[in-house]
Amino acid sequence: MARIRLFIDHPLVAGQPVPLDPAQAHYLAGVMRLRAGDVVTVFNGRDGAWSASLLEAGKRGGSLMPDAQTGPQRNPPDLWLLFAPIKKARTDFIVEKAAEMGAARILPVQTDHTNSERIRQDRLQAHAVEAAEQCGGTFVPEVADLAPLSRLLDGWDGTRRILWADEARVGPAATLAELPPGPWAILIGPEGGFSAAERAHLGRLPFVTPVSLGPRILRADTAAVAALALWQAALGDWR
Numbered sequence: 001m002a003r004i005r006l007f008i009d010h011p012l013v014a015g016q017p018v019p020l021d022p023a024q025a026h027y028l029a030g031v032m033r034l035r036a037g038d039v040v041t042v043f044n045g046r047d048g049a050w051s052a053s054l055l056e057a058g059k060r061g062g063s064l065m066p067d068a069q070t071g072p073q074r075n076p077p078d079l080w081l082l083f084a085p086i087k088k089a090r091t092d093f094i095v096e097k098a099a100e101m102g103a104a105r106i107l108p109v110q111t112d113h114t115n116s117e118r119i120r121q122d123r124l125q126a127h128a129v130e131a132a133e134q135c136g137g138t139f140v141p142e143v144a145d146l147a148p149l150s151r152l153l154d155g156w157d158g159t160r161r162i163l164w165a166d167e168a169r170v171g172p173a174a175t176l177a178e179l180p181p182g183p184w185a186i187l188i189g190p191e192g193g194f195s196a197a198e199r200a201h202l203g204r205l206p207f208v209t210p211v212s213l214g215p216r217i218l219r220a221d222t223a224a225v226a227a228l229a230l231w232q233a234a235l236g237d238w239r
């Protein structure tokens, strides 16, 4: 059994070599001590899981030969996570956990009480890739660039409902099983919560459902995981 799992952003076709970037080549040959002919599992987010053998790995990169598909492509339900970035380590945690929990897309949003003006999208995307490699997935959620919440809401396609984790509803947790299935997005605020203007705006939108995440105020990173779990259990692929 090939135990090492690697995300490769190339089409996977039997007999067509795929390139390794220098970091991947170093990981396989330098860290994991693989040699030519050794087998790993690769996935590209579209073509399922594949076994592939190492052709070569050096300082400038290398290549793998996909041999055969070993598992189907498994995509998560159509669930997005919108969250306001917080401190670096906690933001990394949210992206990692969202990928593990089966979010299909991760959208950092700037809210009135968001401190960070920019994010390292490439670094966050790399965290999502690593999470998928670790948890046996074949899908990697896209991490979008930071965008203002108000702009996203103005252009929102109302067929995707928004589950708004509203700290003002702290109390018995929402029962999501009564909500309609279909495309959803979860919205988690920053440590400072949502502003009065944001609350008014969200409250007017017909596609927004405010919910409680239980009787305690959770930190944003905890709230993200809790909301993803509730949704997956009630409407997603935990059923």
Ligand code: SAH
Pocket (backbone or CB within 6 Å): 164, 165, 166, 167, 168, 169, 170, 171, 187, 188, 189, 190, 191, 192, 193, 194, 211, 212, 213, 214, 215, 216, 217, 218, 219, 220, 223
């Ligand atoms: N400073 C705010 C709390 C923010 S918690 C206050 O004291 O009121 C960060 C985010 O996590 C919130 O914006 C909300 O989206 C989510 N959250 C935390 N606990 C929650 C709960 N019990 N119910 C619903 N959402 C919650």
